[in-house]
Every structure is written in C-alpha cells, then in structure tokens.
Amino acid sequence: MRIIQIVGSSNSGKTTFIEALVPVLKEHGTVAAVKHLAHDRYAVEEGKDTTKYAGAGAAFSVGIDNEKAVIIRDAADLATVLGELCDAGIEYCIIEGFKTVPFPRIVIGDLESEDIVLRNPTPDEVPDHLDAFEEFYTMQGIVRELRRSYPLERAGAVLTFNGIVRELTGDERTEHMDFGPEIDAIVEAIRVEAEKTPGVIGARFYHRKGRLYAGEDITYFAILAEHRQEAFAAMSRAIDELKSKAHDKNH
Helix, strand or coil: CEECCCCCCCCHHHHHHHHCCCCCCCCCCCEEEEECCCCCCCCCCCCCHHHHHHCCCEEEEECCCCCEEEEEEEEHHHHHHHHHHHCCCCCEEECCCCCCCCEEEECCCCCCCCCCEEEECCCCHHHHHHCCEEECHHHHHHHHHHHHCCCCCCCCCEEEEEEEEEEEEECCEEEECCCCCCCCHHHHHHHHHHCCCEEEEEEEEEEHHHHCCCCCCCCEEEECCCCCCHHHHHHHHHHHHHHHHHHHHCC
C-alpha cells in the first residue's frame, strides 16, 4: 500500500486537491483517505444506535444502509488504521496532515517542509511519481501483493515469516539491532536472491521501521513457490542472510 501524504497550510486547497486526486488514483487501484483532525473531534451523530454501541466500548460499531457502511473505530493511532486498511486490500492511502510523521509528501501551497515529492501538482501528475511515496505493508498485505504480482497457475505454496531482530546485552536488557538507513537495500538484495531459488515464482519482502509508526522494527518475508520444499529452502537462506547482516552490523 502506497502512502500519499498531503500537507499544506489551512485553506491552501488540500481538500479540493484530494477530491480530484481520488478518482485519478482509482484508475490504478483501490483508494482510501485518512484525515488528521488535530484537536477537533469528529462529529458522530448523538443518539444513534451505532454511536451508543461505540460509547459502550465496541471496538467497531458499523451502520449499514442500502448504499454504504459507516464504521466507528476505537483506534486513535495512524499505524493501527493503516494496518487495517492494508489488510482490507487498499492499494493507495491518501493521508491529509500528520505533518510530524516523516512520509514523502505532496505540499499544497507554500508550506515549508521536508521529504517533498511534489509541490502544487495537478492530480494527473501524481501517478508518474507513485514509486517515490512510502510503502506500508502488513503480512496479509504482503501476501496479497505477492499474489497480485505473479501468475498463480504454477503456485503450490506460500510461505511467510515475520520477526523482530533483537540482541541480549550483558545486563539481560533486550535492545533492537540497528541496521541503519540501508535496511531497505539489504532486504531488497535478500529478496532478489530468494527469487533465484529454483521453483520460486516470486518473493515480497518488507521492513517496517518503528521510527515511522511508533512501534517496533519488523521484517516481513513472503515467498510464492511451486512446491513447499522450494519455498522453505528460499526462506531459510533469506532468514540466515538477514541474521548474518544483523550480526555484521552490530558487532
């Protein structure tokens, strides 16, 4: 799932731009939009049954009519919402605001910012720059992307792995191993090698950086192969290579 972040000063035209961008992105895949409301509270109509259910503590309260479903979710953090959208099959997520989260972004207006991909573009310009925006995946999202990207006629097995690499220090404290900014290149190199294994149809590897999502660094591996033994062989080598790189980096 690609994260298309839109930032800009108040009344700069962000909402108008996003309204025009959604149908453009829909030509490339499924789209969701998330808005940061800052200190404003989202207006949920009082007295409705769905509001009462949410107030009673339901994790999800859903109202369905003959045109749409409206969901009230008790999650108030971006990482959780992004994970659920990715699991739901969303391919492009537009987020408005969240200026302190360091995603590559589109700036509307003259706001000073970092990680700028485009400033004041037209919606039609955005698809040509999609690769510059951050990817966000869950394990379910990785497997879905893998199946979407490769022919499945020969597929006999999908093997997955996820893990957090840690080390134990002398006083038995547990700390994360720091791969540094090169982790994306390391994971991509391991993925390319995995795809060279005979019988492997395709591989998708992804490293989620905790610094971006207020959580732990975690690596997801998913391998599609003709047979289980080929998937296991490729996965075993990939995990060993990741362990080796972690050891070299931290010793």
